[in-house]
Amino acid sequence: MVRLTLDLIAKSSNHFRRKMSHSLSQHLRSLTHLNFSNKNIEDIDDLSVCRNLTVLYLYDNQITRICNLDFASNLTHLYMQNNNITHIENLSNLQKLSKLYLGGNSITVVEGLERLSELKELHVENQKLSPGEKLLFDPRSLLSLASSLCVLNINNNGIDDIRDLVVLKELKQLCAADNKLHDVEELEDVCSHWPELHRMDLSGNPVCQRHKYRDRLVTVCKRLEYLDGKQINDLSRQFLINWKASKESKKKPKELGNMNQQLMAYPLSVDFNMAENLHPGYDCISNVLHKWKPTQSRRTCVKVHSEPPELGSEAARRAPDIKLPMRPLNNMADSAGIHRHVTP
Known part of the structure; x- marks a missing residue:
């Protein structure tokens, strides 16, 4: 079993070899970036000496648990995609974390993020789920991210409902391709609560086959610039908004006429x-x-x-x-x- 230890860090550090005048502890304390991707690492040892670490690359390994990172209070970027992680845990002390990459693991519930008030990007795409299973979201974690999260990647996770995500008021980019979203009315309602949304990818979902799917979302998302990889220009959006307004204005007289017919169907009563x-x-x-x-x-x-x-x-x-x-x-x-x- 390969463990990420201080000795392994020292042996692989070219920077440390060039500056042998510094002690190992001084070198470890000065580290800000650490890259141990694709090293068959299965576990993380005590790395508390690396207190100034800000970026940690641990993707493409065999890690099963997120652990021994409590020391990294200055960490801003954590890359742990394509491992064997099953739970999001032990991240409470990483309060400066702004980007978290956990795609390609075996996570079933997005949780344990209640203390990450600075998190801007969350990537949990392509989880290795059992057939018929879908990725779920802990409401407590979503509420904690409501005023900070800008980018959310949930591609290919068997998701058929995103109403829980409506609390993410600052969301600017949503990647939800290759899921099972099918209700265009639900999407319209949820997207109306995201005034800052600029990019959205829903390609590969059944909803993309619904009539006027693209037109309906473009009129709801006032600042959307890209939908399913295709750019939306202001002229097209304004045309669709005017078309929708004209269609709704024509409905009103018809609805009033129907109401009058219903009223005339009942005899008047006199006192x-x-x-x-x-x-x-x-x-x-x-x-x-x-x-x-x-x-x-x-x-x-x-x-x-x-x-x-x-x-x-x-x-x-x-x-x-x-x-x-x-x-x-x-x-x-x-x-x-x-x-x-x-x-x-």
């Missing part, structure tokens, strides 16, 4: 208690008025008795008639406008 107070004979025509239909275009008159006589009495046969115009009653106040006309 006949108010009508009865206006004239004592109104209760005789209540049944007739309730049968009135709004679709009736012409005005009709109904003859009723001016006084409420008893049915079949002599007074009923001799009582004067009243003609009432029948018309739509829009409200209670309109009912007060009904006048009676007494025939001679």
